[in-house]
Amino acid sequence: MALEEKPPEEMTRKSRLAELWPVRGLSGKLLVLTITFVMVAEVLIYVPSIANFRNMWLDEKLEAASIAALAASSPGATPFPEDLQKRLLQAIGMEAIAMMENGQHILIAAGNMPEEVAVHQDLRELGPAEAIAAAFGTLFLGGGDRLIRVSGEPPAGMAMFEIVLREDGLRQAMLRYSRNILLLSMAISVITASFVYLALRRMIVRPIQKLAASMQDFSADPEDVRCEVTPTGRHDEIGRAEERFAEMQAALRDMLHQRRHLANLGLAVSKINHDLRNILASAQLFSDHLGEAQDPLVRRIAPKLVGTIDRAIGYTRSVLAYGRAEEAEPVRRLVSARRLVEEVAEILSLTPDGTVVFENRVPGDLEIDADPDQFFRVMLNLCRNAQEALVSDENASVIRRLWVEGERTGAVARLRVCDTGPGLPKRAREALFEPFQGSTRPGGVGLGLAIAQEIVAAHGGEIALLERAGAGTVFQIEIPDRPARLADMRDRRKA
Numbered sequence: 001m002a003l004e005e006k007p008p009e010e011m012t013r014k015s016r017l018a019e020l021w022p023v024r025g026l027s028g029k030l031l032v033l034t035i036t037f038v039m040v041a042e043v044l045i046y047v048p049s050i051a052n053f054r055n056m057w058l059d060e061k062l063e064a065a066s067i068a069a070l071a072a073s074s075p076g077a078t079p080f081p082e083d084l085q086k087r088l089l090q091a092i093g094m095e096a097i098a099m100m101e102n103g104q105h106i107l108i109a110a111g112n113m114p115e116e117v118a119v120h121q122d123l124r125e126l127g128p129a130e131a132i133a134a135a136f137g138t139l140f141l142g143g144g145d146r147l148i149r150v151s152g153e154p155p156a157g158m159a160m161f162e163i164v165l166r167e168d169g170l171r172q173a174m175l176r177y178s179r180n181i182l183l184l185s186m187a188i189s190v191i192t193a194s195f196v197y198l199a200l201r202r203m204i205v206r207p208i209q210k211l212a213a214s215m216q217d218f219s220a221d222p223e224d225v226r227c228e229v230t231p232t233g234r235h236d237e238i239g240r241a242e243e244r245f246a247e248m249q250a251a252l253r254d255m256l257h258q259r260r261h262l263a264n265l266g267l268a269v270s271k272i273n274h275d276l277r278n279i280l281a282s283a284q285l286f287s288d289h290l291g292e293a294q295d296p297l298v299r300r301i302a303p304k305l306v307g308t309i310d311r312a313i314g315y316t317r318s319v320l321a322y323g324r325a326e327e328a329e330p331v332r333r334l335v336s337a338r339r340l341v342e343e344v345a346e347i348l349s350l351t352p353d354g355t356v357v358f359e360n361r362v363p364g365d366l367e368i369d370a371d372p373d374q375f376f377r378v379m380l381n382l383c384r385n386a387q388e389a390l391v392s393d394e395n396a397s398v399i400r401r402l403w404v405e406g407e408r409t410g411a412v413a414r415l416r417v418c419d420t421g422p423g424l425p426k427r428a429r430e431a432l433f434e435p436f437q438g439s440t441r442p443g444g445v446g447l448g449l450a451i452a453q454e455i456v457a458a459h460g461g462e463i464a465l466l467e468r469a470g471a472g473t474v475f476q477i478e479i480p481d482r483p484a485r486l487a488d489m490r491d492r493r494k495a
Contacts, residue, residue, distance in 0.1 A: 030200050034193035042185035046178070051131040053177050054138060055123060057170055062123075062152045064092040065163045095147060096164040108161070116147070117164060123152040139174055142167035207238050211245065222252055330371035330458050332482060337415060338362040340372065341404045344379045348387055350402065356390045359403035366406050368413045369481045374455045378463075379404070381448035382417040382475050389421035389473070411481040420472045424465065432465060 089095060089109055096110040121134060148170075151162040217227040228249055231242040341360050345351070350358035368375065383402065390400040399420050406415040424432075433453040449463075456463045461479040468474055 030205070031193050031197045034196045035189045038189035038192050039185060042181070042188070046181050046185070047132060048128065049181070050139075050174060050178060051128070051135040054135045054170065054174060055126065055131055057173055058121075058123060058150050059152065061092065061094065061163060061165060062150065065094060065097045065161065066154070093169050094163050094165045098162050098164075100160040100162070117149045118146045118167075119148040121148065121150055123150065135174065138167055138171050139178075142171040204238065207232070207234075207242075211238070211242060215245070218249060222249075222256060328374075330374050330455070332369050332371055332459070335368045335370055335372050335375060336364075337366040337368050337406055337413065338364050340368075340376060341379060341415075343376065344383050347380065348383055350383070350387065355400060356387055357399075357401045359401070361403050361405040362415065363406065366408060366413065368415075368479055370459055370479055371455075374458070375479075378452045378455050378477065379415070379417070381452050382477075385448055386417060386419040386421060386473065390419055393422065413479050413481075415477045415479075416466070417475045417477075418472060423471055423473050429465070433463075 089097070094109075097108045098110075099108055119134075119137075126134065146167045147164055148167050149162055149164050151160065154160050211229065214227055214229045217224070218229075221227065229242055229246045231246055232239060234242070338360060341362050345358055345360065350356060352358060383404070386402050390402060393400075402417075402419045404415060404417050406413065408414070433449050453463050456477055456479070459479050461477060463475060463477050466474040466476050
């Protein structure tokens with residue numbers, strides 16, 4: 001079942017909603033995430049800071065109480081009057097101050113103190129975890145008339161003392177501190193997020209939006225040059241993405257151009273093939289009458305002419321197969337490699353004493369397991385390419401030699417087409433077997449090597465350009481024999 005495509009109007013409407021509601025876009029998400037992460041960081045900072053604030057607040061109370069304890073413990077000092085004690089405790093926000101001497105509590109000042117104290121904390125023994133737990137205990141459980149007794153490190157030369165105070169004042173101070181921390185954190189989050197948002201939008205979001213818009217325009221009309229991306233020269237990931245996208249656009253345009261060229265060529269070949277078959281059919285009728293002639297030269301040439309015309313008619317029947325990117329399945333037989341090379345030389349008018357000196361160095365007993373017609377096309381394309389490369393140089397002093405050599409190694413037969421030509425240029429080497437890319441002469445379409453490679457691959461073989469010292473070009477073809485099947489071998493023995 002095919003997926004239902006959304007109409008363009010709906011997609012446009014959703015794009016506009018995304019622009020009006022920025023949180024749905026990448027920029028809005030970056031803004032929200034930045035604020036969230038900064039707030040999380042502030043919370044992680046707040047937890048130990050509120051515990052530290054509580055300890056410092058209690059330390060200040062202990063320092064204030066130490067002054068009263070110092071006055072009461074000085075030599076010759078008289079106990080504070082009850083009215084003075086109350087005013088003193090009210091001024092420093094405490095309920096009682098006591099000293100420890102010889103294991104006993106000596107009350108220095110006391111107000112209207114309830115009988116029960118909820119918590120006793122010694123700041124000297126309070127670790128980080130206990131301090132955090134005590135701070136949140138004050139925030140969530142403290143307040144009202146709850147009393148806590150606090151002791152700490154006494155000033156130098158003084159005895160240990162304790163203070164009793166109501167926790168509500170401490171809780172209110174911690175709440176004010178928490179509120180200030182919250183407001184400060186929110187301000188830092190908003191400011192930081194705004195700067196990060198603006199920076200990321202300028203450096204990342206806008207370039208990505210521009211790149212995405214270019215991709216959309218390019219997908220709508222790949223051949224519109226206005227959709228071409230011009231890399232900004234950035235050295236980061238976005239810059240590399242721009243460069244890769246620009247390369248992809250160029251490659252796709254080349255591929256589309258080649259496909260359009262192939263389509264046009266296929267149409268032209270179809271038209272030419274139709275008319276050519278009619279012409280060759282007529283030529284075949286005329287060539288049949290040549291066999292009845294009495295002239296010895298005509299009788300010797302007529303069979304070759306008829307064979308050539310028959311082969312050309314066969315080509316016209318299969319020429320469109322290459323347009324469908326496929327060749328007919330090879331009908332393999334044992335073929336005399338030397339005789340096949342001689343037929344190619346006759347078609348191309350290659351002789352030992354011609355303009356291009358031709359040598360057939362293939363051993364007479366070398367046999368190849370291949371389709372005769374298809375392998376003839378391979379050798380014809382390779383030898384014609386070599387011949388055209390040799391005759392392109394009109395300098396009379398240039399050696400023009402073309403030869404074919406071969407041998408067999410086990411079940412693999414090899415043929416090499418060698419010449420003393422100028423060799424292949426770099427451009428042709430890079431696209432050696434690609435259709436319409438590997439031609440090196442004006443007017444060539446670059447199909448010969450592509451056809452040769454396809455036929456050799458259909459035989460399970462390989463064709464390659466060999467490197468050798470000096471000038472010239474060497475193409476090597478390797479064709480393996482078909483693997484023998486035991487059933488066929490048994491049938492042959494029975495026959």
